[in-house]
Amino acid sequence: MxxxxxxxxxxxxxxxxxxxxxLYILIFGLALLILYWFITSFVQEQIKVGLxxxxxxxxxxxxxxxxxxxxxxxxxxxxxxxxxHKYYLLVDKNGNVLSGDLKEWPSGLKTNEPIxxxxxxxxxxxxxxxxxxxLWPMLAVKLGNSKILIGQGIxxxxxxxxxxxxIMAVIFCLIVIFLIVLGLSLGxxxxxxxxxxxxxxxxxxxxxxxxxxxxxxxxxxxxxxxKHINAMLDELERFIKQSTETSNSIAHDLKTPxxxxxxxxxxxxxxxxxxxxxxxxxxxxDTDKMIKxxxxxxxxxxxxxxxxxxxxxxxxxxxxxxEAVDFYQPFAEEKGIDIIVNLxxxxxxxxxxxxxxxxxxxxxxNAVKYTQKNxxxxxxxxxxxxxxxxxxxxxxxxxxxxxxxKITQKFFRLxxxxxxxxxxxxxxxxxxxxxxxxxxxxxxxxxxxLCVVLRFESNYV
Numbered sequence: 001m002x003x004x005x006x007x008x009x010x011x012x013x014x015x016x017x018x019x020x021x022x023l024y025i026l027i028f029g030l031a032l033l034i035l036y037w038f039i040t041s042f043v044q045e046q047i048k049v050g051l052x053x054x055x056x057x058x059x060x061x062x063x064x065x066x067x068x069x070x071x072x073x074x075x076x077x078x079x080x081x082x083x084x085h086k087y088y089l090l091v092d093k094n095g096n097v098l099s100g101d102l103k104e105w106p107s108g109l110k111t112n113e114p115i116x117x118x119x120x121x122x123x124x125x126x127x128x129x130x131x132x133x134x135l136w137p138m139l140a141v142k143l144g145n146s147k148i149l150i151g152q153g154i155x156x157x158x159x160x161x162x163x164x165x166x167i168m169a170v171i172f173c174l175i176v177i178f179l180i181v182l183g184l185s186l187g188x189x190x191x192x193x194x195x196x197x198x199x200x201x202x203x204x205x206x207x208x209x210x211x212x213x214x215x216x217x218x219x220x221x222x223x224x225x226x227k228h229i230n231a232m233l234d235e236l237e238r239f240i241k242q243s244t245e246t247s248n249s250i251a252h253d254l255k256t257p258x259x260x261x262x263x264x265x266x267x268x269x270x271x272x273x274x275x276x277x278x279x280x281x282x283x284x285x286d287t288d289k290m291i292k293x294x295x296x297x298x299x300x301x302x303x304x305x306x307x308x309x310x311x312x313x314x315x316x317x318x319x320x321x322x323e324a325v326d327f328y329q330p331f332a333e334e335k336g337i338d339i340i341v342n343l344x345x346x347x348x349x350x351x352x353x354x355x356x357x358x359x360x361x362x363x364x365x366n367a368v369k370y371t372q373k374n375x376x377x378x379x380x381x382x383x384x385x386x387x388x389x390x391x392x393x394x395x396x397x398x399x400x401x402x403x404x405x406k407i408t409q410k411f412f413r414l415x416x417x418x419x420x421x422x423x424x425x426x427x428x429x430x431x432x433x434x435x436x437x438x439x440x441x442x443x444x445x446x447x448x449x450l451c452v453v454l455r456f457e458s459n460y461v
Contacts, residue, residue, distance in 0.1 A: 017183025025176055032168045039164060044137075047152050048115050051139045054086065054150050062143045070148065071099045085153030087125070087136075093145040101126050105149065111142040120151070134158070193222040197229070209237050257286035315356055317347040317388060317456065318381050324360040325379055328368050336374040343381040347388045349456045351437045359433040363392045363452050366427070370396035371449070388456045395449035404443040 061069050067090070074088045089100035097104070103126055106118045117135040134154040141148050196213055203211040212233060213226040264279045325341055332339050349356075367377045371394040380391040399407055408431040434441045434454060442453040 017186050018180070021176075021179035021183050024179055025172075028175055029172060032172055036164060036168060040161060043157055043160060047137050047157065050086075051115055051137060051150055051152055055139050055141045058141060058148060058150070059143070067098070067143065067146055070143065074099045085155055087149075087151040087153060089149040089151075090143075091147060091149075098146065100149070102149065102151070106138070109138055109140050109149065111140040111147050113140065115139045118151070193226075197226070200229075204233070209233070209240060257290055261286050312350060312352055314348050315351050315353045317349055317356065317390060318343045318345055320353060320357045321360055321379060321381050321390060324357065324364050327361065328364045331368050332377065335368070335371070337368060337371050338376050340376060340378045342379070344383060347381055347383060347458075349388060349437070349458065351456075352433075355433045355436070359430040359454075360390070360392075362427065362430050367392055367394040367396070367452075370394060372396060383458060386458055388458050390454040390456075391451055393444075393446045393449060393451040395446060398445060398448050398450045399443065401445065407443070408441065 058070060058073070061073055065072075070090055074090060077086065077088070087101040089102040089105060090098040091100075091105055092098055095105055102120070103124055106120075109116060109118055115137050116139075118138045119134070120136045121133050136151045136154055138149055138151045141150070200211050200213045212230045215223050215226050215230075217223070261283045264283055268276060268279060321343060322341070325339055329339060364377075364379075371377055375395050377395075378391070378393045380389070380393075382389055408427045430452075431441055437456065439457070440455040442455065444451040444453060
């Protein structure tokens with residue numbers, strides 16, 4: 001538990017959350033202090049306004065009823081003292097107390113001056129009152145030969161300040177607790193997602209390449225990242241399996257010619273081979289086949305990794321396809337195969353002329369190879385909407401629909417083609433070229449035979 005909490009505190013989310021939380025706390029605390037000062041100042045101003053109004057009221061009472069009316073007003077106000085906390089002191093010209101709540105006139109307080117804060121102790125107040133020691137706002141008014149002091153007790157103001165301060169302190173503490181809990185909660189959530197990813201990666205490192213990151217289903221940013229990582233892992237797993245299958249296929253396809261070469265070399269060394277020239281010619285043929293296969297694999301690898309995405313330009317597909325047909329026309333005529341050509345002109349795409357030409361030659365090579373004598377091959381190129389379609393169809397034995405996804409795999413060969421020359425890399429190269437050009441490779445049943453369709457985006461009009 002302690003280790004998990006320590007790990008939680010070291011997460012970037014918690015550190016950022018706490019950092020911003022402390023910043024928000026500082027700003028909020030400053031805002032509360034400003035609010036407290038503003039409210040306190042407002043209360044002080046209201047006290048001053050109240051004392052000024054009270055002074056004018058007393059002056060009016062004096063003008064209408066004299067000192068006697070003032071005394072009666074002070075006596076009548078006794079019952080309201082606990083409500084408004086106002087205190088009075090009426091003295092004659094000699095300073096003798098005529099009426100009021102204070103024992104003596106404060107020193108330094110003069111009439112017709114602005115409101116002044118005067119220290120009042122509890123012993124200076126006549127009788128038992130709720131207000132005690134403190135600086136009281138006071139105002140002195142001259143009434144003929146007499147003068148009156150109007151004071152404002154601070155108990156009510158202090159109670160208001162204390163209540164306000166307590167409320168703000170509680171709010172501040174709640175905000176602090178809320179922000180800290182929010183930061184830890186956010187960190188815990190992110191830590192849980194990080195541990196989910198860490199667990200999956202740890203399992204994959206140990207060899208379980210089928211392990212995937214679990215998805216919560218909330219479609220948040222963590223689910224999006226998890227989906228991308230899972231998709232990457234799917235592709236990686238597919239690549240590893242494909243690499244394993246390719247390695248096994250390479251080993252299988254190299255084993256036969258290597259064994260033949262070894263047997264011939266052994267026969268030559270034992271002196272049992274009568275025609276040495278023929279033996280060396282056959283070993284050279286086997287070597288050429290192996291070199292051709294290795295070169296094809298290297299080329300496919302370069303295409304798949306995008307290394308050959310250089311020197312691209314404007315390519316006329318119809319011209320490349322016509323050149324490919326012209327190249328295979330003699331081979332087709334030898335087997336009595338009729339190639340029907342229907343090509344639109346000016347079908348331009350952005351790409352590599354060399355790679356596109358090679359892929360078309362591979363497709364035509366398969367079509368001529370698998371089409372029976374006196375058969376037909378149709379070659380079509382046209383533009384439809386924003387796409388360019390190339391279709392090469394034969395009327396050979398065809399391919400089952402469930403095998404469409406396999407025939408582009410490296411070294412995959414149909415059982416019926418095992419007797420034909422080839423290494424099973426032709427359509428793999430075509431698929432790599434098509435993917436490199438962001439095009440699509442489609443297989444269709446020609447009933448009988450197979451149609452290979454290439455769909456390119458038209459980059460030029």
